[in-house]
Amino acid sequence: MTPAGCDPLHGLDRRLTPYSGSVALVALKGKVAAISFTEGRPARVAVPVVDLCDAPAGARDRQLVFGAGVTVIDERAGWAFVQAAADHYCGWVPLTALGQGGDVTHVVCAPATHIYREASIKRGEVMALPIGAGLGAIREEGGFVVTAEGFVPRQHLRAVTAPEADPVAVAERLLGAPYLWGGNGYDGIDCSGLVQLSYGLCGIACPADSDQQWHGFGQVLPEEVPVIRGDLFFWKGHVAMAVDDTCLIHANGHHMAVRYEPIRDTMERIAASGEGIYLGRKRRL
Known part of the structure; x- marks a missing residue:
């Protein structure tokens, strides 16, 4: 419990401060009174969409989509406190929502897409992904981009090296x-x-x-x-x-x-x- 009148973040924005209340990134040494400090470990979101919460099982602040890179700072009762790589937003996600993954080479640019089991839209899908989700391409085959997760229609992806203009x-x-x-x-x-x-x-x-x-x-x-x-x-x-x-x-x-x-x-x-x-x-x- 925080004593009355005490600000454990010393005026820092909670949303952008990689400090779980117990563990903080080493960059915050001397700025917050953490029990321990860590370099963190890299991970990626491995589910289509996950809530980024203000506490374990808490209220949603924002969401992260598949392939989003994060730094895991703390773990507690099946939850991970993370900082998003893209915008430095911090919060809690279920540990089960995270995986290792590889480099993201393509991003979903259609409103949504599917990952298919094979290079065919008739052979069943693995999962649906929202716009903005990130994937790593291995090769192209029959109008699909092949990823570690399966086959994605080429029309629904854009290389991260070729951003849109508008x-x-x-x-x-x-x-x-x-x-x-x-x-x-x-x-x-x-x-x-x-x-x-x-x-x-x-x-x-x-x-x-x-x-x-x-x-x-x-x-x-x-x-x-x-x-x-x-x-x-x-x-x-x-x-x-x-x-x-x-x-x-x-x-x-x-x-x-x-x-x-x-x-x-x-x-x-x-x-x-x-x-x-x-x-x-x-x-x-």
Whole structure:
């Protein structure tokens, strides 16, 4: 139990601090009062999607998808405390969700795909994977990319060395996907998850939560600067992407889905609801 008034993280952001409350990465020596420190061990997510929780069996903060690299820092009662390689987000996942895996060479660029047992769509599938999942290619065979897990349609994959050019085009593939707070996959995604995924497939590092994105992106644009495709509109607790100078795309709880919505309507609706003040518009240069 933490004594009243004591901050074990010394003001550090829990989401980005590789410290389980007992064990921390060695880089935090002198910064947190951990019982022990570790270099951690590498692992990869070995299930389609897993919740990244704030405690063992706790509430979901975010999600990680198949192939995501992590550093395992602590283990407790079947759970692992990890830090994600892509955005440094920390949390707990079931140990059973992790494996070793190899290098990721390709990423799923379709809304979802299947891994098949053989180079045939008629011979049964091994698992379904969401957009953003990472795989290691061994070779190509009959229109499929062969991986350690099975055969994936070549059309559904993109080499990590050939990122996409338009984050908005990525987001548009998820139109209609259900809203899920903290979600990062096609079966459920939230506003910041959609932005992170869209930029990630374009090879652009992006934080996971909307407040981190607000602080991590560029300067606030003056109102007189014309809106262009890809501009990000921020409210306290929400983010949306401009499709053009009149329309946004965002995952939102009002529609409970990824939807297009006119910029003016969105502004008026959120202001009327009192759900979050408008912070401004930013552009990822």
